[in-house]
Each structure stands twice: as structure tokens, then as C-alpha cells.
Amino acid sequence: MRIDETLLNEAKAYAARNGRSLNSVMEDALRQLLNRSTEVADRPRVELITSGSRLKPGIELTPEFIYGLIEQDDIERYLKVQADAAQ
Numbered sequence: 001m002r003i004d005e006t007l008l009n010e011a012k013a014y015a016a017r018n019g020r021s022l023n024s025v026m027e028d029a030l031r032q033l034l035n036r037s038t039e040v041a042d043r044p045r046v047e048l049i050t051s052g053s054r055l056k057p058g059i060e061l062t063p064e065f066i067y068g069l070i071e072q073d074d075i076e077r078y079l080k081v082q083a084d085a086a087q
Contacts, residue, residue, distance in 0.1 A: 011029075
């Protein structure tokens with residue numbers, strides 16, 4: 001096994017600071033890596049639910065389309081404020 005010299009030196013320093021052997025530090029690091037990858041694979045898939053979308057299937061969210069939505073929303077808000085002020 002080949003390990004980057006800088007990484008190896010950092011691992012040695014970590015082991016020395018914590019009163020551990022380099023072997024035990026490397027074993028723990030490998031265990032954590034393997035456990036983490038197993039945990040991620042075991043997690044259930046999460047479905048994000050959104051509501052109130054004005055998008056129809058097949059619409060592409062381009063910057064121009066998003067700008068148009070924002071502009072339309074601004075116009076609707078402005079017209080509502082104007083109507084409320086007129087009453």
C-alpha cells in the first residue's frame with residue numbers, strides 16, 4: 001500500500017498527539033470510511049414533495065423562463081396593490 005507522504009506524516013502526528021499507534025489510527029479511519037459508505041447505502045430514499053407549482057410537465061427552467069415568472073408575479077402583485085389602493 002502506498003500513502004502520500006504528507007498524509008502519512010499527518011497521521012503519525014495525530015497518533016502521537018493522541019497516544020495511539022499509527023496502526024490503530026489507520027484502522028479506525030478505514031472502519032469509519034467503510035461504515036459511512038454502508039450507512040449511506042442503507043438510508044431510505046427521500047421524496048421531496050412540492051406544492052403550488054405553476055409548471056407543467058415538459059417545461060424547461062431556463063433563466064429566461066424563470067425571469068418571466070418573476071416578472072409575471074411582480075405584475076400581478078402590483079395590480080393587486082393598485083386595486084386595493086383604489087378601494
